[in-house]
Amino acid sequence: MAYYWYKAFHIIGIVVWFAGLFYMVRLFVYHAEARQESEPAQTILTKQYEIMEKRLYNIITTPGMILTVAMAVGLISTEPEVLKSGWLHAKFLFVGLLLIYHFWCGRIMKKLAKKENSWTGQQFRAFNEAPTILLLVIVLLAIFKNNLPLDLTTWLIAALVILMAASIQLYAKKRRQDKERLAQEN
Ligand code: HEM
Numbered sequence: 242m243a244y245y246w247y248k249a250f251h252i253i254g255i256v257v258w259f260a261g262l263f264y265m266v267r268l269f270v271y272h273a274e275a276r277q278e279s280e281p282a283q284t285i286l287t288k289q290y291e292i293m294e295k296r297l298y299n300i301i302t303t304p305g306m307i308l309t310v311a312m313a314v315g316l317i318s319t320e321p322e323v324l325k326s327g328w329l330h331a332k333f334l335f336v337g338l339l340l341i342y343h344f345w346c347g348r349i350m351k352k353l354a355k356k357e358n359s360w361t362g363q364q365f366r367a368f369n370e371a372p373t374i375l376l377l378v379i380v381l382l383a384i385f386k387n388n389l390p391l392d393l394t395t396w397l398i399a400a401l402v403i404l405m406a407a408s409i410q411l412y413a414k415k416r417r418q419d420k421e422r423l424a425q426e427n
Contacts, residue, residue: 247315254308258343259376261302265346266369268294272353274362294350306343328386332379339375366413370406377402 268290275286316323323329352358360368381389 244316244319247312247319251309251312251316254305254310254312256305257301258305258309259372261297261305262343262346262372263369265294265297265302265350266365266372268297269346269349269353269360269365270362270369273358273360273365291354294353298347298350302343302346306340326387328382328389332382335375335379335382339372339379342371342375373406 272287272290272294275283275290277283278286349358349360
């Protein structure tokens, strides 16, 4: 029974962790773009984003990460046999990358507060794609385990996911261009 409790809270932790990571980098985009505003808007906005980022990281994102990892330790300790599975070893690798991403976000947050980060909003948008890819790979590994399928259905789903991601990017690009054009006209 303990195994199911651990799994349930493992999944709840994942949801909280990812919600935090996705929102965090979205705030970095707004924060970076606020630097182009004139005063006093620039100071007011950047101060507000600093507070929001700090709270989000410390109250949502990091606790979500801790819950996910703690519950994973619970899962493994109740069923140590799972440690012999190849899929879990592969999962460790991708979760390792996710942890690096998490702490990297923490570093960026501190650098932004000290005005030592010069990434553009566009660079943060690209940075925000990484957790989506990691989420996809880790969930596929956790669900299919050692039988990750490579049949036609899988490739069709992969093509659909790529198509959807590309459409979202194109739409966002068009909106940004429209906004820039409007700003130039005014
Ligand atoms: C320290 C990192 C992690 C470890 C050691 C770990 C380990 C585990 C273990 C042992 C299970 C139980 C597998 C089973 O019952 O068959 C599990 C389930 C699961 N994990 Fe993780 N996990 C970690 C992080 C993550 C992350 C970051 C995600 C998502 C991005 C994730 C997604 C899942 C999902 C969806 C399940 C449920 C799979 C199922 O019931 O079939 N895990 N994890």
